Amino acid sequence: MRRVVEARIGYPLPHLYDAIYSYKDYGADAARLTALIRARNPSARTLLDVACGTGKHLETLQGEFDVEGLDLDEGLLEVAGERLGDVPLQRGDMRDFDLGRRFAAVTCLFSAIGHMSDSGELDAAVATMARHLEPGGVLIVEPWLEPDVWIAGRLHLLTVDEPELKVARITVPEKHGITSVMNFHYLVATPEGVETHAERMEHGLFTKDEYRAAFERAGLTTEHDEEGLTGRGLWIGTAASAA
Ligand SMILES: C[S@@+](CC[C@H](N)C(=O)[O-])C[C@H]1O[C@@H](n2cnc3c(N)ncnc32)[C@H](O)[C@@H]1O
Numbered sequence: 001m002r003r004v005v006e007a008r009i010g011y012p013l014p015h016l017y018d019a020i021y022s023y024k025d026y027g028a029d030a031a032r033l034t035a036l037i038r039a040r041n042p043s044a045r046t047l048l049d050v051a052c053g054t055g056k057h058l059e060t061l062q063g064e065f066d067v068e069g070l071d072l073d074e075g076l077l078e079v080a081g082e083r084l085g086d087v088p089l090q091r092g093d094m095r096d097f098d099l100g101r102r103f104a105a106v107t108c109l110f111s112a113i114g115h116m117s118d119s120g121e122l123d124a125a126v127a128t129m130a131r132h133l134e135p136g137g138v139l140i141v142e143p144w145l146e147p148d149v150w151i152a153g154r155l156h157l158l159t160v161d162e163p164e165l166k167v168a169r170i171t172v173p174e175k176h177g178i179t180s181v182m183n184f185h186y187l188v189a190t191p192e193g194v195e196t197h198a199e200r201m202e203h204g205l206f207t208k209d210e211y212r213a214a215f216e217r218a219g220l221t222t223e224h225d226e227e228g229l230t231g232r233g234l235w236i237g238t239a240a241s242a243a
Helices: 014-020 026-040 056-061 074-084 119-130 208-217
Strands: 002-008 046-050 066-071 089-091 103-108 133-141 156-162 165-176 179-190 193-204 221-225 234-238
Touching: 014 074, 014 156, 014 165, 026 056, 026 103, 026 133, 026 234, 046 056, 056 066, 056 074, 066 074, 074 089, 103 119, 119 133, 119 193, 119 208, 133 208, 208 221, 208 234
Parallel strands: 002 193, 046 066, 046 103, 066 089, 103 133
Antiparallel strands: 133 234, 156 165, 165 179, 179 193, 221 234
């Protein structure tokens, strides 16, 4: 059986997300994030992961913090729910959500912030996340790539080779102004058959100045960590302590 699924925007293969990104070391990310948060807010207990996806950062951070997650994509939240049991998960948009409470740390990782399409949306997302910080709380955002780093036409191949799942994903990148476009073409094989999928994903390409300005406009003391988690750096903002 061979089935073709038409292109749509979003994450059409939530059940394959963890297999596709199995190269990521979420445990190492959690150790580094914990160190960065505790260096700025030693008594931090609560953490909200915005754009938590399938919840793998929450899974690895829950030994250190009381964690909660938020994401826009119902399919990914469903996978996170199966993984995390009782951990509170909400559906929401990072540009405009209000959970009615504040956290010692808020994270937004693996370049989810790239889903913002212009600097107005970037500002809105950073301000919304900053509003969820307690006094002295820490916001950590892993940025998407900067405009000069994104090269149109540089093809990329990712494969998954498990006993009952084979995936080949070819990415054909485009660049339109400050927007990167990833055209993903998937070939997915299981014992039940083979499917092809297509997915088009657009991300905003923001400069360091734009990230810094968004953090400063949100009232945060702002630092840039060059090393980061995956070579993309990290933006770290700390809210003012209570007087
Ligand atoms: C590359 S994934 C990262 C997921 C997770 N943070 C990780 O490290 O595996 C990007 C995530 O951003 C979420 N997302 C996209 N736009 C969003 C928005 N406006 N508000 C909240 N989440 C959003 C997607 O649903 C997806 O889970």
